[in-house]
Amino acid sequence: MAVDSATLYKLIILYMLNKVNFPLTNTQISDFFLENDYTNYFSLQQSINDLDSKGFIFSDTIRNASYYHLTSEGRQTIEYFENKIPNRIIDDIDVFLMRNKYELRNEVGTLSDYYRSSNGEYIVHCQVKESNTILIELNLSVPTKEAASFMCSRWKDASAEIYKYTINNLMKSKAEIDDKNEEQSQEQKEEIREEIQSVDSGVRAADENEDISRSEIISEKNSATE
Secondary structure, three states: OOOOHHHHHHHHHHHHHHHOOOOEEHHHHHHHHHHOOOOOHHHHHHHHHHHHHOOOEEEEEEOOEEEEEEOHHHHHHHHHHHHHOOHHHHHHHHHHHHHHHHHHHHHHHEEEEEEEOOOOOEEEEEEEEEOOEEEEEEEEEEOOHHHHHHHHHHHHHHHHHHHHHHHHHHOOOHHHHHHHHHHHHHHHHHHHHHHHHHHHHHHHHHHHHHHHHHHHHHHHHHHHHO
């Protein structure tokens, strides 16, 4: 027996969340529904709110974005009623998730937020997660809300490079570290040598000037005596 439209929308949402091992945002769920013209935005939001209020899903809110997770009750429900979703819609969902899985996971796994600390500054909290594993986590103190907001907006684009840089530097072998330290030591020695040479040149120049001055004084004395 076919289900009514409102129930179908809820089953689709539950199916989507059950097919991935990470949360989906309201925007990601909406994109799928609206791109396929299954319903309008307001009807979809009503379905999401109903699922949330009845305990089939729950959400986290980070920087005004809602991240939806499936509850155990929601998982049991979709496993029981999955066959009520038409096969063509199942195919559409599977293709959408497969085609966009990396982007969807990257978007919800790269998190950033900020809050004001007791000393008046702002703490920028950044994370990269894969499933339930935290790959990297940073807490940075900045003086202004504007700076904190800007850093949060940059985290998604910069996180991969920062993660790679951190891993590469922490995994450097002792030999690489010793070589770098030796190189820095040689550079410091060269800088000290150049400073000594510069000082020595200055001293020699001063001595030469003093010798010239003495010669001039002696010449003046001799001239006066004559």
